[in-house]
Amino acid sequence: MSSYLAVLIFIFAGTGIVLFTFFLARLLRPSNPYPAKTVNYECAEEPIGDSWVMFNPRFYIFALIFVIFDVEAVFLFPWAVAFGQLGLYALVEMVLFILILFFGLFYAWKKGALQWV
Amino acid sequence: MTYPLPFGELHGVFGWLYELLESTGLPQPWLDVVRYAALGALVFGVISLLALFLVWWERKIAAHIQQRFGPMRHGWHGWYQTVADAVKLLTKEDILVDTRDKFVFFWAPVICFVAAFLAYVTIPFGEGLIVADLNIGILYIMAITTFTIISLLMAGWGSNNKYALLGGIRSAAQLISYEIPMVASILVVVLFVGSMSMVDIVEAQSGWITNWYVFRVPFGPIAFITYIIAATAEANRTPFDIPEAEQELVAGYNIEYSGMKFAMFFLAEFANGFTVSAIAVTLFFGGWHGPFLPSWVWFLLKTLGVVFLLMLFRWTYPRLRVDQLMEFAWKFLVPVTFANLILAAWMKYAGWYW
Numbered sequence: 461m462s463s464y465l466a467v468l469i470f471i472f473a474g475t476g477i478v479l480f481t482f483f484l485a486r487l488l489r490p491s492n493p494y495p496a497k498t499v500n501y502e503c504a505e506e507p508i509g510d511s512w513v514m515f516n517p518r519f520y521i522f523a524l525i526f527v528i529f530d531v532e533a534v535f536l537f538p539w540a541v542a543f544g545q546l547g548l549y550a551l552v553e554m555v556l557f558i559l560i561l562f563f564g565l566f567y568a569w570k571k572g573a574l575q576w577v
Numbered sequence: 578m579t580y581p582l583p584f585g586e587l588h589g590v591f592g593w594l595y596e597l598l599e600s601t602g603l604p605q606p607w608l609d610v611v612r613y614a615a616l617g618a619l620v621f622g623v624i625s626l627l628a629l630f631l632v633w634w635e636r637k638i639a640a641h642i643q644q645r646f647g648p649m650r651h652g653w654h655g656w657y658q659t660v661a662d663a664v665k666l667l668t669k670e671d672i673l674v675d676t677r678d679k680f681v682f683f684w685a686p687v688i689c690f691v692a693a694f695l696a697y698v699t700i701p702f703g704e705g706l707i708v709a710d711l712n713i714g715i716l717y718i719m720a721i722t723t724f725t726i727i728s729l730l731m732a733g734w735g736s737n738n739k740y741a742l743l744g745g746i747r748s749a750a751q752l753i754s755y756e757i758p759m760v761a762s763i764l765v766v767v768l769f770v771g772s773m774s775m776v777d778i779v780e781a782q783s784g785w786i787t788n789w790y791v792f793r794v795p796f797g798p799i800a801f802i803t804y805i806i807a808a809t810a811e812a813n814r815t816p817f818d819i820p821e822a823e824q825e826l827v828a829g830y831n832i833e834y835s836g837m838k839f840a841m842f843f844l845a846e847f848a849n850g851f852t853v854s855a856i857a858v859t860l861f862f863g864g865w866h867g868p869f870l871p872s873w874v875w876f877l878l879k880t881l882g883v884v885f886l887l888m889l890f891r892w893t894y895p896r897l898r899v900d901q902l903m904e905f906a907w908k909f910l911v912p913v914t915f916a917n918l919i920l921a922a923w924m925k926y927a928g929w930y931w
Contacts, residue, residue, distance in 0.1 A: 463709035463710060463711050463712075464709075464711070465609055465610070465613060466613045466616070466698050466708055466709035467695065467698055467709070467711070467717075469610060469613035469614055469617060470613065470617050470620075470694065470695050470697075470698050470708075471691060471695065472614075473613075473614050473617030473618065473621075474617065474621075474690065474691040474694040474695065475687060475691055477617070477618070477621050477694075478686070478687045478690050478691065478841060479687070481667075481837055481840075481841075482837050482838070484667065484837075485667050485668070485669075485671070485836055485837035486671075488667055488668045489667070489668050489669060489670050489671060489836060490668075490670050491670060491671070492670065493672070493673065497672050498672070498673060498674055498675045499674070499675065500674055500676060500736075500737060500738045500833070501674075501738060501740075501827075501832055501833060502738070502739065502740070503827070507738075507739070510676075510737065511736075511737050511738055511739040511741070511742045512734070512737060512742075515742070515746060519746050519749070519750050522750050522753065522754060522903065522907075523749075523750075523753060525907070526753040526754065526756070526757065529757045529911070530753075530756065530757070530760075533757065533760040533761070533764075536760075536761075536764055536918075537716050537764070537767065537773065540764045540767040540768040540771075541767060541771055541772060541773060542771075543768050543771070543922060543925065543926075544771045544925070547926065548926060551922050551923065551926050554919075554922065555919055555922075558915055558918075558919065562912070562915070565907070565911070565912075569907075569908065574903070574904060574907045574908060575900075575904075576899060576900030576903050576904060
C-alpha cells in the first residue's frame with residue numbers, strides 16, 4: 461500500500477505547490493481593478509445576458525454513449541490482464557460483449573445520435 | 578542489474594538525500610511521507626523545466642516551419658525567452674471578472690494542474706527511476722488525467738463567459754470521445770503484457786528492437802497510430818484544438834484567466850503533452866531500453882521524439898470542424914480500435930506472433 465501513499469501525498473503536494481505559486485504571485489503582482497477590466501471579455505462588446513444558459517442537448521447524448529463505453533473499458537482492463545490464462549472461452553465472451561455494445565452504437569448511429577449538425 | 582528505487586541510475590546524485598533523511602531517525606510512516614513530498618517537489622521542478630524547454634522548442638519549430646526565426650534575442654537562439662515569460666506571468670495582474678462563480682473559478686486551474694501532475698507518479702523515466710510502481714499503472718494514468726475534463730468544464734462554467742462556456746463543453750465532448758479509442762489502443766498492449774504496471778510493460782519489451790510493440794504487425798502499428806491520434810486530441814493539440822480555437826473562440830475555456838492562474842493551465846497543457854508522449858514511448862517504443870546511453874537519457878530522447886511528432890502535427894495540419902471531429906472519433910476510431918483489439922486477442926490466443 462506504500463505506493464498508493466505516494467498518490468495521496470502527490471495530491472496534497474500538487475495542490476500545495478499551486479496554492480503557493482498563487483500566493484507568491486499575489487505578493488509580486490499589482491492589483492488595480494476598475495469596471496472596464498472586470499467586465500466579461502466579449503471582443504469589446506458589452507455582454508448581453510448571462511452565459512449560464514441552456515445549451516445543446518447533443519453534448520448530453522455523447523456523454524451518455526461515453527459512459528456506456530467507459531464502463532466497458534473498465535470491464536476490459538481486467539479481462540486484458542488475465543487473458544493469457546483464460547483462453548478461448550474468454551475471447552468468445554468478450555467478442556460477444558463488444559458486439560452487443562456495437563449493436564447499440566450502430567443503433568445510435570442510425571438514429572442520428574452521432575450526427576453533430 | 579537492478580537499481581534501487583526511485584532514483585535508478587541517478588542514485589549517486591540523489592541517494593545521499595535519502596541517507597540524510599534516514600539519519601534523522603524519524604519513524605517509518607513519517608519517513609515515507611517526507612520522502613514522497615520531496616519527490617513531489619522534485620517532479621514539479623522537472624515538469625517546470627520541461628515546460629520551459631518545450632515552449633521554447635515549440636516556438637522554434639513553429640518558426641522554422643513557417644520560415645521565420647522565432648525568439649532570437651535572449652541568449653543563444655532565445656533560449657531564456659520562456660524564463661522571462663514565466664517571470665512576466667508571475668508579476669501579471671490577476672484580472673477577475675465580477676460575474677464569475679468564485680469557488681469554481683478559483684479551483685479550476687488547481688485541479689487542472691494537479692490532474693496533470695498526478696500522472697507523473699507512475700511514469701518510468703528510467704530503469705528504477707519511478708516515483709511509485711503502481712500495479713494498475715496505465716489504468717491509473719488514464720483515470721487521473723480524465724480529471725482534466727472536469728477542470729476545463731469548471732473553467733468554462735465559472736468564467737461566466739460565452740466563449741469560455743462553449744470552449745469548456747466542446748473540450749469535454751472532445752476529450753470523452755477520444756478517451757474511448759485511446760483506452761482501446763492501450764488495451765492491446767495490456768493484453769500482450771498481461772499486466773498494467775508501467776515497469777512490467779517496459780520489461781516485456783527488453784532485448785532486441787523487434788520486441789517493441791509498435792513492430793508487432795499487424796495490430797501494433799495500428800494501435801500506435803490510433804493511440805497517437807487519440808493522444809493528440811487528449812492533449813488538446815492541433816488538429817484537434819477546437820476547445821481553444823483562436824479564430825472562433827478566442828482562447829476557449831481559459832479566456833478569462835490571467836497571471837498565474839492562466840500559467841497553471843498552460844503548464845498543465847505541456848505536462849499533458851509530455852505525459853501522452855511518455856505513455857506512447859512506454860507502451861510502443863520500449864520505454865527506457867536502448868544501448869550505450871543511460872536508461873533515463875534514452876527515455877527522454879524517445880519521448881522528445883514523440884513530442885516532436887506532435888509538434889509537427891500541430892504546425893502542418895489544419896484544424897478539424899467540430900462535426901468532423903466528433904464523427905471521426907465515433908464512426909471511425911472507435912470501431913477500428915475495437916476491431917484491432919479483437920484481432921490482437923485472437924492472435925494472442927492463436928499464438929500468431931513473435
